[in-house]
Amino acid sequence: MTRVVFLLVPGVHLLDLAGPAQVFSSAADLVGGYSLEYVGDSESVPSHQGVPLGATTELPELDVRDLVFVPGWRSPKIAGTGPLSARALAWLKQHHAGGGTVASVCAGADVLGRAGLLDGRRCTTHHELQDELERRYPHARVVRDVLFVEDDRVVTSAGIASGIDLALNLVAARHGPATAAAIARTMVVYARRNGDDQQASVLLRHRSHVNETVHRIQDVIESRLTDRLSLAELAVAAGCSERTVTRLFGKATGMTPLRYQQALRVERAEHLIGQGATVETAARNVGFEDARMLRRLRSR
Missing domain, CATH: 3.40.50.880 (Class I glutamine amidotransferase (GATase) domain)
Structure with missing residues (x-):
């Protein structure tokens, strides 16, 4: 005992x-x-x-x-x-x-x-x-x-x-x-995390701002993580121009909408790999066409 x-x-x-x-x-x-x-x-x-x-x-x-x-x-x-x-x-x-x-x-x-x-x-x-x-x-x-x-x-x-x-x-x-x-x-725990995982996820690190328009854009990206999203689609969802999407998103998060989606995908892929998935399987499951892009982003 x-x-x-x-x-x-x-x-x-x-x-x-x-x-x-x-x-x-x-x-x-x-x-x-x-x-x-x-x-x-x-x-x-x-x-x-x-x-x-x-x-x-x-x-x-x-x-x-x-x-x-x-x-x-x-x-x-x-x-x-x-x-x-x-x-x-x-x-x-x-x-x-x-x-x-x-x-x-x-x-x-x-x-x-x-x-x-x-x-x-x-x-x-x-x-x-x-x-x-x-x-x-x-x-x-x-x-x-x-x-x-x-x-x-x-x-x-x-x-x-x-x-x-x-x-x-x-x-x-x-x-x-x-x-x-x-x-x-x-315990209905979403993910069993490793010790060297960061204390704040990508989502939490970039959700501390107060811009409601950017929060709406992030909602779309997170709900359609595996989709190819154009600036035009995000602009329609946010009710503003493509140029405004880029400007507001960069000011609030420090990155472009595409980079944000990639960061979310990499984080999700890391979790899948930690649970035993191959790099190729993880890449496909999070929306990459193959593992090459995932490997490049992970190497950063």
Whole structure:
């Protein structure tokens, strides 16, 4: 039996906790052999969303098969947040020293840092906290804009939903990718992402503007990803001229509509390849006539 122990910090984000917990709960249903436990410095731990969480203050004795997760908490800045006792930090460090695996989601990386587990290791956290984590732990090697990083049984993730990706990866390492994929399907997860995937998708990176005309154009491109779209068609959908489409789209996103469609296609193709598709099959499925264009775009 593998115990997955969640170390709860006041102000914990519910999804930082619930995502990995659901993965291992589903693993227990599918393959068995997992139990979930929740520990903290007090028996009632407030979440940032207002739901009080029950925990035990007794820190269990663990073996090398067990996992300890530290979910993140609300933290525009890390300093002065996430209070945790020296006793809990020593317990966390002892588990790793004994051969166990420790993991964090978002600001939870700071707890691993306080326990001395980030020094000399690669790690990551939410993109808004990376600079501060680097300043607080100058001997750590902070990897930017990735979903999760594993280094010598210290596993850190970007935050919020990336905790699901991290947990699925740990399940895949223990039980194989088919089991992880089955759990992802059970959870209705759209895609099981790799650790080096960027924290923000192409869609999210170019949807932060406020131009409604460009949003309408993007809606058309995304809904017809595999189609050849002319500027004339996009202009009709946007209710403006072709020249205006090009000007507004470039100003809002920094690229042309064609480049945006290509970027979406490449990202989707990368996902298909990661799921086992050949480059040729992935290229056809996302709208390229053959794999040559996909290879050229990937090489960029």
